Amino acid sequence: MEDVINHLEPLLRKIQGYIYPNEIELHWGILIVIYPYVTGLVAGAFILASLVKVFDVKELQPTYRMSLLTALAFLLVAPLPLLAHLGHPEKSFEIFLTPNKQSAMAMFGFVYAWYLMAVLLLEIWFDYRRDVIVWAQNERGPRRWFHRLFSLFSSDLSDRALKFDRKSVQTVTIIGIPSAFLLHGYVGFIFGSVKANPWWSSVLMPIVFLFSAIVSGIALVMLIYMLVTPMRRKEMDMRCLDKLASFLFYAMIVDFSLEILDFIHRIYESEESIGILAELASGKLFVSLVVIQLLIGMILPLGAIAVVKLFGVPAELRRLLYFVSALLVQVGIFSTRYNVVVGGQLFSKSLRGLTSYKMTIVGVEGLLMSIALLLLPFVILYILFNLLPPWTGTGRGLMTPPEGSQK
Amino acid sequence: MNLPDQLSRLKSLWTRTPEQTKRLSLLLVIFVALFLPLRSLLIPADFGEIGHYRASALEENAEQHIHYAGQTICFDCHDDIVHTRNQGYHRGLSCEMCHGPAAAHAEDPGMSQLRVPRDRGYCPLCHEYLASRPTGFPQIVSASHNPLKPCITCHNPHDPVPPETPRDCEACHAAIARTKAISHHVYIPCARCHETPEEHRVNPRMFRPSKPMNRDFCGECHYTDAAGSEVTQRVERDTHGARYVCWQCHYPHLPEAK
Numbered sequence: 001m002e003d004v005i006n007h008l009e010p011l012l013r014k015i016q017g018y019i020y021p022n023e024i025e026l027h028w029g030i031l032i033v034i035y036p037y038v039t040g041l042v043a044g045a046f047i048l049a050s051l052v053k054v055f056d057v058k059e060l061q062p063t064y065r066m067s068l069l070t071a072l073a074f075l076l077v078a079p080l081p082l083l084a085h086l087g088h089p090e091k092s093f094e095i096f097l098t099p100n101k102q103s104a105m106a107m108f109g110f111v112y113a114w115y116l117m118a119v120l121l122l123e124i125w126f127d128y129r130r131d132v133i134v135w136a137q138n139e140r141g142p143r144r145w146f147h148r149l150f151s152l153f154s155s156d157l158s159d160r161a162l163k164f165d166r167k168s169v170q171t172v173t174i175i176g177i178p179s180a181f182l183l184h185g186y187v188g189f190i191f192g193s194v195k196a197n198p199w200w201s202s203v204l205m206p207i208v209f210l211f212s213a214i215v216s217g218i219a220l221v222m223l224i225y226m227l228v229t230p231m232r233r234k235e236m237d238m239r240c241l242d243k244l245a246s247f248l249f250y251a252m253i254v255d256f257s258l259e260i261l262d263f264i265h266r267i268y269e270s271e272e273s274i275g276i277l278a279e280l281a282s283g284k285l286f287v288s289l290v291v292i293q294l295l296i297g298m299i300l301p302l303g304a305i306a307v308v309k310l311f312g313v314p315a316e317l318r319r320l321l322y323f324v325s326a327l328l329v330q331v332g333i334f335s336t337r338y339n340v341v342v343g344g345q346l347f348s349k350s351l352r353g354l355t356s357y358k359m360t361i362v363g364v365e366g367l368l369m370s371i372a373l374l375l376l377p378f379v380i381l382y383i384l385f386n387l388l389p390p391w392t393g394t395g396r397g398l399m400t401p402p403e404g405s406q407k
Numbered sequence: 408m409n410l411p412d413q414l415s416r417l418k419s420l421w422t423r424t425p426e427q428t429k430r431l432s433l434l435l436v437i438f439v440a441l442f443l444p445l446r447s448l449l450i451p452a453d454f455g456e457i458g459h460y461r462a463s464a465l466e467e468n469a470e471q472h473i474h475y476a477g478q479t480i481c482f483d484c485h486d487d488i489v490h491t492r493n494q495g496y497h498r499g500l501s502c503e504m505c506h507g508p509a510a511a512h513a514e515d516p517g518m519s520q521l522r523v524p525r526d527r528g529y530c531p532l533c534h535e536y537l538a539s540r541p542t543g544f545p546q547i548v549s550a551s552h553n554p555l556k557p558c559i560t561c562h563n564p565h566d567p568v569p570p571e572t573p574r575d576c577e578a579c580h581a582a583i584a585r586t587k588a589i590s591h592h593v594y595i596p597c598a599r600c601h602e603t604p605e606e607h608r609v610n611p612r613m614f615r616p617s618k619p620m621n622r623d624f625c626g627e628c629h630y631t632d633a634a635g636s637e638v639t640q641r642v643e644r645d646t647h648g649a650r651y652v653c654w655q656c657h658y659p660h661l662p663e664a665k
Contacts, residue, residue: 097446100459122431129427152434156426164425 044217297332
């Protein structure tokens with residue numbers, strides 16, 4: 001009891017107005033912010049990859065495999081924040097044993113599994129199969145074994161088999177696009193279907209989530225491409241970057257319009273909650289919503305890319321602008337997730353008061369854990385880039401020294 | 408078709424299947440072959456018999472120790488108190504609200520002593536003045552409401568009628584009274600501005616006190632031509648805040664607030 005009181009006491013001081021006792025402390029903290037952020041990146045990166053295959057956008061070819069591996073690295077990390085948040089993570093697999101069709105959250109496990117197994121891994125497998133067989137033939141040691149295992153000991157390099165690979169990639173991509181929409185739309189659905197919460201409950205939620213996912217995914221692949229290419233001491237393909245920036249720009253315009261639409265709709269509808277929501281947006285969420293999400297994360301990058309599109313900007317400056325814009329977009333989208341998840345819990349169901357969110361530093365749900373979870377996908381990506389180099393031609397990884405110096 | 412024929416057709420089907428499909432299907436078969444037995448092994452036998460849970464979970468829950476007895480059973484031995492309670496203002500409160508879980512006591516009264524909250528700290532849990540409590544709910548400011556004596560010396564907990572009808576407006580209008588107490592109107596009694604019928608103290612919502620109706624009421628003390636004390640600040644009848652009643656700008660219980 002003493003502990004509980006000591007824990008709640010500082011929170012109580014920050015309460016404004018009237019709230020119910022069980023609303024003092026937020027139940028979904030920073031981990032649940034990370035989760036939709038990461039799944040959004042997965043869906044976005046995958047949809048970018050699909051552009052290459054389905055709509056045959058040639059310029060984006062250099063980022064195709066990169067996007068797939070990025071999606072995979074982030075997808076592997078996506079469930080971790082949820083598991084860390086659970087009281088009994090070791091029981092989580094049971095949702096697969098006894099599926100509960102009544103529970104949107106439980107069914108999400110299947111959406112996730114489907115997307116990982118039937119879409120992403122399958123597409124990567126078909127796309128890499130030829131290369132992996134070829135690499136394995138010229139390698140020794142554990143690398144060779146990994147590649148043999150990865151190809152499932154396949155060895156067929158006949159034209160017929162390669163053609164089948166290409167066709168399969170095409171098919172999987174076509175199944176993959178709705179699956180990616182489902183993956184992230186579902187996250188939006190879970191929030192959007194909470195009737196009791198006026199900040200969340202909106203049919204637009206899944207769609208807004210989806211487009212912000214596409215925005216963040218494109219920006220992420222852009223960042224990774226711009227970081228990795230110089231690391232490999234290669235020239236950046238400006239046509240590819242310009243195309244990426246264009247897609248980012250269009251996706252952001254759609255995302256922006258949707259968010260504004262949602263905003264206008266809420267104001268015009270003026271439900272009884274509008275008072276407290278306005279107080280929330282102009283008070284506790286002002287910095288993260290108006291300043292970071294809207295100004296820094298949306299208007300600034302939109303403006304920067306628009307400048308590039310309107311006036312011919314030299315390549316050097318263009319790269320800089322793209323890089324900064326993509327970075328700002330990441331910050332903005334992270335803040336979007338924060339505003340949805342945390343914002344939705346800051347106001348009382350009595351619509352008469354606000355509470356506060358206090359992040360801990362250490363602990364499973366703390367800041368350090370969150371940073372670790374956000375860095376982990378990059379570690380995985382680094383390993384993936386080394387094992388399955390996404391750039392055509394060489395079978396070499398990101399940092400491995402050039403042929404010859406290797407023993 | 409004969410058997411060898413069928414076999415050879417199967418064989419040609421096998422050779423025509425792309426290598427990839429074979430390997431992936433093998434993987435799938437292994438996965439399913441592992442998953443199915445593992446699944447039936449891991450799911451408890453009684454899962455799903457009644458609903459989406461283990462049927463035995465019900466028994467496990469039923470076996471939990473019962474702490475509360477409910478209040479009908481108290482009547483068997485304490486009918487006098489139940490009767491008193493049912494007549495009074497506390498008729499909505501259950502006995503175990505104040506006396507704690509009493510299952511063991513109802514089972515064997517001699518063996519288990521119940522909590523009897525005689526201390527002064529207890530009743531204010533519900534009766535301390537709090538802005539968010541509904542208007543009209545009996546509230547006190549325990550720091551000034553007959554301090555130091557336990558509540559039960561004056562109020563019977565099972566029939567807590569106040570010993571006499573409240574004289575003081577503060578008993579019910581604590582916030583206003585405390586505001587006025589620190590205001591420049593401190594020495595003006597409530598009744599100077601509110602004509603209060605005696606019944607208001609007993610039945611406040613039915614019998615309402617009066618409230619000042621017009622500017623001239625305040626003007627009785629504040630107009631430049633008003634009789635009375637020199638210290639009272641004066642304002643012009645026709646120019647100061649004309650056309651509005653005074654309390655649209657001044658809160659009467661704290662007039663100096665700007």
